[in-house]
Amino acid sequence: MNDRTNTYSTLDRDRVLADxxxxVIGHLGANTAMAYLLADDHTLRAVVIGGAQxxxxxxxxxxxxxxxxxxxAAYRTGTLATAGFPTAAASSPxxxxxxxxxxxxxxxxLPIDTEDDRVGxxxxxxxxxxxxxxxxxDVSWLHNRTGALARTLGTxxxxxxxxxxxxLPAVLPLYGRAATRRPGTDSGWGLPGHPGSAEVSFMYQLHQLAAELNEATSVSDVMxxxxxxxxAPFGATAFLVHTLKxxxxxxxxxxxxxTTAVRLLHGAAATDxxxxAHAxxxxxxxxxESRNNLLQDYPHAVEDDLEATVHLPITPHNQPLGVCTLGFPRTRVFSPEEQAVAMLMMDLLGPALERATLTESARQLAEHLQKKLLPRRLVEVPGMITTARYLPAASAAGLGGDWYDMIPLPGSRIALVVGDVEGHSVDSSIVMGQLRSAVRAYATEGHTPGVxxxxxxRLLAELDTDLMATCCLxxxxTTTGTAEIATAGHPPPLIRASDxxxxxxxxxxxxxxxxxxxxPxxxxxxxxxxETLLLLYTDGLTENRPLDASPYTRTLLTPPLDTVDHLADHLIDHATAHHTHHDDIALLVAHYEGPHAGPHRRINHIHFHRHDLNAVSxxxxxxxDSLHTWGLDDLIDDTRLLTSEIVTNALIHADSDVDVRLREYPDxxxxxxxxxDPTPAIPTPITLTLDTNQHAEHGRGLLIVDALATQWGNTPSGRGKTIWVDIDNHP
Known part of the structure; x- marks a missing residue:
């Protein structure tokens, strides 16, 4: 501000600095220039920053x-100091x-030395x-111009x-003399002939990028x-983002x-x-600028059908996180301003990618812990076919209170349970685990569902919690078809008869x-x-509408789908197809075949430890042995080959114990x-998400399954998945 007793003020000082x-920018063809003055804390602070955006x-x-x-260094030594030049001799040591x-x-x-003092x-x-x-x-001219500035500041x-x-500094857009554009640098930023239009366009894209990254919650969103x-703003036709791990x-x-280039690059060693990787x-x-330029420096670069490429390091907190590659079908030269804005974009992209990765890792850990509270596998009972699905709420942190269970009981009896503890928190999961254990223990003792x-x-009332829960038991x-049912504030099961x-x-x-x-x-x-079908479910399946009252129920259940797995998938797909589900979903589907298993409903199973070297053989x-006992020797060769592929895939890539089950049907x-391991072992192309990418190659061996099986699929369960394969058995 002006002092009334003085002719001049700091505003005059700043105008001289800006001029x-x-x-300097105009004469030297520089991009940016700054005038630093000494502050009261003995640091150099920018007073005016001018140049290109x-x-x-x-x-x-x-x-x-x-x-x-x-x-x-210029302030300390009183001499010209340089850095960032291609030769050591041109930069100060x-x-x-x-x-x-x-x-x-x-x-x-260069230091600014007045007659009395060094000011900046x-x-x-x-x-x-x-x-x-x-x-x-130019060095001589710069010395003279700085000297003239010092004399004016001294006055x-x-x-x-x-x-x-x-x-705070004053920031000025100073464009100086127009730089001569090289061929290939006209990328369409702004409106030609309007000074500053390209620069404002740069900043517009940066603002939009920052705003959209702030709303991104997953790695897929960030991509x-x-x-x-x-x-898109750089006119690239391809992009690829790697993360270092x-x-x-x-x-x-x-x-x-x-696709070929993606497969070769994915998971390859990050060598220079x-x-x-070098970037x-x-x-x-x-x-x-061209493929030839790339091959001169990197003769073994992967063939990607692109003419020009740009590799931009992503280094939040100065730590290597990943690299973003942009590809162009024609020769492309990045102007200095574009190079600056590209790296500013990486400054924004890095924290967003880091945040999304951590969020997904935390959610995956929570979901893993949640699924540990669910049954590892469903019980096999002659005369009954079952499947289950569990889907956490999209808005929750992978935690919730929904559960399902199957409890084997004496005398060809089975208990089916679905429950829902309120909330989506750690407490909800803890109470769910306690309730599931209690219901399992009391049912195993032989008590009726009501008892x-x-x-x-009573147990829940004694626990230190204010949470409530609903349950259907x-x-x-299976020998008589008699069912005993009790509910505690929970939707009753839906029953579909054979007709x-x-x-x-x-x-x-x-x-x-x-x-x-x-x-009581x-x-x-x-x-x-x-041939009766039982559906037990939590209200997340219908978003608080009773399933039997939903208008789509008969469409979903009549005519019946060919397997309980297909029906379960159909219900889950319909529940999540048109909106984000805000509640957990637990679904248990049981197909009661009848009281007598008969000669064509035999079941056999075996369990292998994850480190069993003889598991496949x-x-x-x-x-x-099983098929020979059942008189199905014609199916042994194909079934053994299918078993080898799937068991090998499970042992190597899931790194878990493996259960193998064989069930006979009439046809x-x-x-x-x-x-x-809940990751689907399906031979799919590499997609946007990191976890899917890492496991995409794991399912390549399952192509043989697709060739030999009548039909096959992947059934997710509480703690993992079941790969099922159907093989024709026509007499």
Missing amino acids: TLQD PAIYTMPEHIDIDEPFATA GMRLASRVPFPYSVVS VLTVVWVPPRAHPLPAG LARHGVDMHAGA TVTRHRVM EGRLWIAGHSGYP HRPD LHSHTPLYF TLTRAN VTLD GSLTTPGLPPGLPLGIAPDT YTTTDISLTP SARQFIA HLRLEVHDT
Whole structure:
């Protein structure tokens, strides 16, 4: 502000500094220039920053006079200091470039010495770095211009103008003389002929990128934003983002790259013979105008059908996280301004990718712990076919209170359980685990469903929690078809008879567990006919609408789908197809075949430890022995081959114990292999998500399964998955 007693003010000082920066940028063809003055805390603070956008937004605002930067060295020594030039002779010894600036540059600094004092430093920056040292004539001109500035500032100081830096710098867009564009650099930024239009366009894209990355919650979201806000603005036709993990580069997302190139690059060692790895390790972006230029430096680069490529390191907190590659079908030259904005984009992309990766890792850990509370596999009972699905809420952190269970009981009896503890928290999961154990223990003791829920309710009331829960418990005698049912505030099971009719048993609803400790729960008996289907579910399947009242129920259940697995998948797909599900979903489907298993409903199974070296050969022998006993010798060869492929895949890639089950039907044989890894072992192309990418190659051996099986699929369960295969058995 002006002092009424003085003719001049700091505003005059700053105008003189701005005029000097304009002259320097114009005469030397620089990108940016800064005027630093000494602050009260004895650091150098920028008073005026001028130049082209976006580089002006990255310049250091304050510099300690003891730091190994050219600006500080010029102030300390009183002489010209340089850094970032291609030859050591052109740069001052011991100088470093500021790590905050996200792109390489050359810098020259001169002290500003008035007659009475050294007041600051004039610093000039070139982006990209100069290919040659500053000519002697330009150095002389810069000395003279800085000297003239110092004399003017000295005069202002003698008139009482403060020469100490303030808190905030003035930032000026100074475009200087127009740089001659090389062929291939006209990328369509802004409107030609309008000064500053390209620069404002740069900043617009940066703003949009930052805004959209702030809303991205997953790695897939980040990759979608990268495609729209990094690949597209530069006119690239392909992009690929790698993340570094254990010395290898794994693809987090890609678009426009040939499948062959993607497969060769995914998971390959991050050695410096790769341009992307070299860019990451050196923290230096690499720009290749043509394929020939790339092959000169990296003769073994993967063939990707692209003419020009750019490799931009992603280094949040100055740590190597990954690299973003942009590809172009024609020769492409990046202007200095584009190089600056590209690295500013990586500055934004890095933290967003890091945050999304950590969020997904935390959610995966939570889901893994949650699924540990669910049954590892469903019980096999002659005369009954079952399957289950569990899907955590999309908005939750992988935790919830829904569960299902199957409990074997004496005398060909089985208990089916589905429950729901309120909330989506750690407490919900803990209470769910306690309730599941309680219900299992009481049912195993032989109590009826009503008594089991009554005891579980008392237990929940004694726990240190305010959470309530609902539950549906069904026990079924498979020899008679008699079912006993009790519910505690939970939707009753949906029953589909063999004729396709849908009913729900008339049950007293009962209070949810945990409300009144002395509440009694009653048991209702019903009889099931052969080929009856039971559906037990939590309300997340229908978003709080009773399933039997939903308008799509008959469409989903009539006519019946061919397997309980297909039906379960159909229900889950329909529940999540048109909106994000905000509640957990637990679904248990049981097909009661009838009281007598008969000669065509035989079951056999075997279990293998994850480190059993003889598992595959033992599984083959198990298949041969079982089918020979059943008189199905014609199916031994194909079934053994299928078993070898699936068991090998499970042991190697799932790294878990493996259960092999063989079930006979009148017209086909079903082979089931269960492991504890929920990742689908399906030969799919590499997609945008890191986890899917890492496992995509794992299913390649299953192509033989597709060739030999009548049909096959992947059934997710609470703790893993079951690969099932059907083989025709026509007499």
